[in-house]
């Protein structure tokens with residue numbers, strides 16, 4: 001067993017919502033066989049039977065977007081036909097490959113940019129990086145975002161890093177988004193609404209002249225819940 005005094009502890013908050021292991025593993029059923037006998041069909045358990053953390057994958061890469069969110073983003077991409085998709089928060093990179101494959105299938109000439117302060121967990125093989133670029137930047141240091149000023153439009157920007165979000169949104173409005181472009185806050189709105197409702201409402205209202213909430217997508221999945229904004 002290690003001794004605390006010789007440890008250099010990692011910030012466990014950095015792993016929140018992502019887990020330590022970015023590699024996708026097929027589900028392992030516990031306490032039941034995969035092949036259930038049909039003469040006991042009525043007794044079969046109805047719960048998932050395996051860990052529900054990060055159960056979604058795209059071509060063998062973990063993808064932290066559930067099927068409802070995938071369906072809504074599919075529709076948004078089909079509607080907007082973006083020339084650039086920026087995803088802040090890469091983790092294993094499955095969603096970048098998914099966006100790239102989706103836009104390619106739709107015949108859209110689109111560059112997918114993945115931004116993260118820690119790209120070491122990205123699992124995209126070199127052979128799969130066409131039209132995907134991985135860039136390092138840290139949400140707590142806005143100067144590291146200067147490299148993203150000149151990008152093709154229409155553009156969809158997804159914040160899935162959940163750090164310094166409203167300053168990132170401010171930077172994007174001032175420096176990146178054109179009319180009709182999107183800024184999406186994934187996952188966090190319901191938590192912030194629960195724990196910091198006054199500040200959340202105040203912060204969102206501060207953008208009322210430059211962003212609107214797109215009601216076609218704002219309620220389309222729990223991960224996108226009230227977090228889909230369009231540049232006015």
Ligand SMILES: C[S@@+](CC[C@H](N)C(=O)[O-])C[C@H]1O[C@@H](n2cnc3c(N)ncnc32)[C@H](O)[C@@H]1O
Nearest residue numbers: 063064089090091095116117138139160161163
């Ligand atoms: C939820 S994961 C991204 C999942 C991915 N977008 C997907 O859908 O599969 C969050 C990522 O944000 C990154 N992150 C956390 N804080 C950050 C920061 N301050 N700056 C940049 N990236 C950060 C983490 O390293 C992690 O890879």
